[in-house]
Amino acid sequence: MSKSAVKKIQAIRGMNDLLPSDSPRWQFFEAKVRQLMLRYGFNEIRTPIVEQTALFARSIGEVTDIVEKEMYTFDDRNSESLTLRPEGTASCVRAAMEHGLLYNQTQRLWYQGPMFRYERPQKGRYRQFHQIGIEAFGFDGPDIDAEVILLSARLWQELGLMEHVTLELNSLGSSEARAAYRDTLVAYFEQHLDVLDEDSKRRLTSNPLRILDSKNPAMAEMLDAAPQLMDHLDTESREHFEQLTAMLEAAGIAYVINPRLVRGLDYYCRTVFEWTTTALGSQGTVCAGGRYDGLVEQLGGKPTPAVGFAMGIERLILLLETLELIPEDALGGCDVYLLPMDDSATTAAISLAERLRSELPELRVQLHCGGGSFKSRIKKADKSHASMAILLGEDEITQQSATVKFLRDDREQQSVPQTALGRTLRELLTANA
RNA sequence: GUGGGUGUAGCUCAGUGGUAGAGCCCCGGAUUGUGACUCCGGUGGUCGUGGGUUCAAGUCCCAUCAUCCACCCCA
Numbered sequence: 001m002s003k004s005a006v007k008k009i010q011a012i013r014g015m016n017d018l019l020p021s022d023s024p025r026w027q028f029f030e031a032k033v034r035q036l037m038l039r040y041g042f043n044e045i046r047t048p049i050v051e052q053t054a055l056f057a058r059s060i061g062e063v064t065d066i067v068e069k070e071m072y073t074f075d076d077r078n079s080e081s082l083t084l085r086p087e088g089t090a091s092c093v094r095a096a097m098e099h100g101l102l103y104n105q106t107q108r109l110w111y112q113g114p115m116f117r118y119e120r121p122q123k124g125r126y127r128q129f130h131q132i133g134i135e136a137f138g139f140d141g142p143d144i145d146a147e148v149i150l151l152s153a154r155l156w157q158e159l160g161l162m163e164h165v166t167l168e169l170n171s172l173g174s175s176e177a178r179a180a181y182r183d184t185l186v187a188y189f190e191q192h193l194d195v196l197d198e199d200s201k202r203r204l205t206s207n208p209l210r211i212l213d214s215k216n217p218a219m220a221e222m223l224d225a226a227p228q229l230m231d232h233l234d235t236e237s238r239e240h241f242e243q244l245t246a247m248l249e250a251a252g253i254a255y256v257i258n259p260r261l262v263r264g265l266d267y268y269c270r271t272v273f274e275w276t277t278t279a280l281g282s283q284g285t286v287c288a289g290g291r292y293d294g295l296v297e298q299l300g301g302k303p304t305p306a307v308g309f310a311m312g313i314e315r316l317i318l319l320l321e322t323l324e325l326i327p328e329d330a331l332g333g334c335d336v337y338l339l340p341m342d343d344s345a346t347t348a349a350i351s352l353a354e355r356l357r358s359e360l361p362e363l364r365v366q367l368h369c370g371g372g373s374f375k376s377r378i379k380k381a382d383k384s385h386a387s388m389a390i391l392l393g394e395d396e397i398t399q400q401s402a403t404v405k406f407l408r409d410d411r412e413q414q415s416v417p418q419t420a421l422g423r424t425l426r427e428l429l430t431a432n433a
Numbered sequence: 434g435u436g437g438g439u440g441u442a443g444c445u446c447a448g449u450g451g452u453a454g455a456g457c458c459c460c461g462g463a464u465u466g467u468g469a470c471u472c473c474g475g476u477g478g479u480c481g482u483g484g485g486u487u488c489a490a491g492u493c494c495c496a497u498c499a500u501c502c503a504c505c506c507c508a
Binding site for chain 2: 008010013064065066069070087115117119120121122123124125129130131132133199210215263264265274281282283285286287288309310311312313314315316341342372373374375376377378379380381382383389391393394395403405407413
């Protein structure tokens, strides 16, 4: 049997390996988010990535593209239909209800993890992708909407993204108002069937609000003249929206009202928003969310107002990379590279490395392994991005010392007693930082 | 699901139907205990996969897979 008969196994289409060269960027971003959640009083919840299929069908909407053709659905061994989660909100609501987190109390939750949708991959869109989301339950006023948006705004500020993203806002109104508007809109479109393209005709029955979002220039004029959602809001939703915009203005957050902004998932009502960028090609939405006051009840719980958002980690990392906003020092590496000068010094080098790690827990020490000539060892020290190499040879061992060599500065190397090495390194590194 | 582009060394890519290439990376040496700059040498390919045309295919044709971009949809 030749090797050619063995079929090459590779990653599933649209599902990416995150390589060691990438992971520091992710860690940089995730650390910022984690810290922010703490500061705003949101608590992390972790749910399984597999749920009963019915959960998503009931929450996202039976006739949405996600449920109709994008879910990874399969039968468990007991013939129960399971689905890899395509988004995070449904699982979050299920878990919160299941454990009584919504019983006579409010909750501010966040989550993070992989989501799965069977779509054609392209820039910023993958079959396994990652989201970070927050969900606040039990608050019906615009204050929590503002809080949720302000949290996202602060994240962009801290990452240096603020000038590169735009906040788009809209209100869908109560579910009743939304239903009434839907009828008005369908009636309008039916008068202009000759202008509607194929996709839009299909959506006329499934999701007419989405037609407003179409990029087809041939329909632009007709869409501009279409009845506006804003003119069909119920009084309560209008007041809610006005208060929200006033709060955002007071907080100094710029926004644009986009009357055509309609979220794709059925459960949204009232406030909806998106943060978009023009720097990522056609996948410009970097964070999106809104209110879903009816969802908890729809899934069998007591009526509970709720608001949240989800952001796409891949898209945000892509954006940070494009704009070169990830600081060099966040990109990993080590502080010191400790190398035995030949094989006879290996054992002594191991104990010295362990000693340093005990003395300075925050110090990143890479020990040279794998032998090689002295020259190749010191080359590897250079490649490690460490600022210093610690050399240990025959002379050092007899003197119980170590040689500290500066790899990045033009500076004489120095011999340091092993007992003083930890202290010396601490001083050198803090002086550098 | 639709349309277009691209698949040649680990990476970035040349390659006119006639013996498989470069740069970078990696390894060794020039220097017995000092990296980066320089010089010398070396490892590494069923040219995405499977068919077809041809005396001869990396090159032409067909299919297929992967990838990228856009539509659709969405984070």
